[in-house]
Amino acid sequence: MKWHVLRPLWVAIGIVASILIARMFFVPDDFGVHGESFTYGYYRLSNVQEWRDFPIKYQGREYCIECHEENVQALNSSPHVNIECENCHGPGAGHPDDVEHLPLNTSRELCLRCHADLDYPNGGRTLVPSIDNRRHGRRRDCVQCHYPHDPREDVE
C-alpha cells in the first residue's frame, strides 16, 4: 500500500487512542456493571450512596413528641390521630436549631382537602365527615371554631 493511503489510517488510530486515553481519566473507577445484568446494572456505584445521603426533611411525630408532648398526646387520642404533625406544621428538619418557626398552615383549604363534600355516591371521600364548602362556615378558617388537634373540641 502507498504511504499516502496509510497516512489517514494513522490519524484515525491516533484519534481512537486519544479518546481511549481521555476515557481513562473521565470515567470514574466505580463505573461499570454491578449486579447480574448489564442492561439494568451499568452505572456509577457511588451514586447509590449519594442518594442515600439525600437530606431528610420530614422527621415524624416521634421527633415532635420530644418537646411537644402535650400536643402530640392530644392528637393521638383524637379522630385526627392518623394525620402527621408535619402535614400542617411543615417539615421539621432543622427545627428548632436552624428553623425557629415552622411554616404552619391554618388555611381553610387545608381542611377542605379531606372535609369538602364532593357529593359522590361512593369512594374514599364519603368515609370522612364533610361539609358543604359553599354554606358551612362562611369562608372563615376552620381553626377559628374547631380545635385541630382534637376536632371534637371547640376552640375556647
Add this chain to the structure above:
Amino acid sequence: MTCSRRDFLKGVMDRALVATLPVSAFVLLSNDEARAAVEGSKVRWAFLVDTRTCTGCGLCVTACKTENEIPFDAPVTRTWVERYVLTKDGETHIDSPLGGRDGFIDDKIRDEEIDPEDIAKAFFVPKLCNQCDNPACVQVCPVGATYQTDDGVVLIDRDWCIGCGYCIMACPYGVRFFHPEERVADKCNFCYHRISNGMQPACVESCAFGARQLANLEDPDDPVTRIIMTERVAVLKDEYGTNPNVFYLGLDASVR
C-alpha cells in the same frame, strides 16, 4: 509401635485439614439466614396503593414535592393523584389539577359541572414510579445514568445524566419528567434516602388513610407483603411486560 513414612504424612495432612476448618463452618443457619446467604439482597421494595380509601387530599403530593426538592409551583411532580368520575351514561371524567397538589375541594372537573345524580362511581388513584422489574426507561438510557439497584429501586445519576429525555418518552406510565432546576431526568425513587435509613417514604407517612404503603417483597413476614400476596391486587398496564411493583387494591378497569 511402627509408623511408615506414608502413614505419618497422611496423619499430618488429615490433622492439618481439620485444624484449618473454622468453627463457623459448623454453625447451623436459620431459614432466613440461609436464604440471605444464597440470594444476596434481602430487600425488594414494592408499594401498595388502596384506591378504596384514598380521599384525594393530595397531602402525599405536597409532602413528596417538599421532601424531594421538586419546585413547588412547576407543573412537574414525582407522584400525583388522579380523580375518576364515571357517569351512568358510560363516560369517564378524569382530572388531576397540578397533580392533585392542592387536593380536590371542588366538584367541577375541567370546569365541567357534573350532576351528582348522574354519577355511578367516583374515586381517586394515586400514581408513582412502579420500580419495574424490567424498566423500559433504563434500557433506553444511552449513557448508563439510570439503573436498577440491588433492592429493585430505579435511580437516576444526576451527575451522569445528559438530559436527552429518552427515558421520559420510554416510560409507559409517564412518571418521568425533566427537572427544571437540576436539568436532568427525574422521577419517584420511593424516597430512597428515607427507606434506606429505616423510615417510610414521605407520601406514606403523610397519608392519613393508609392508602399508601411500602412493602419488602423479600420479607414474607412483612404485613404489607402479605396483603400483596394474599389479597386481590392489580397492576397498571400489565400488557407492557414491565412487571411493575406498585400494586393496587380496588383498581377499576377504567384506570389507564
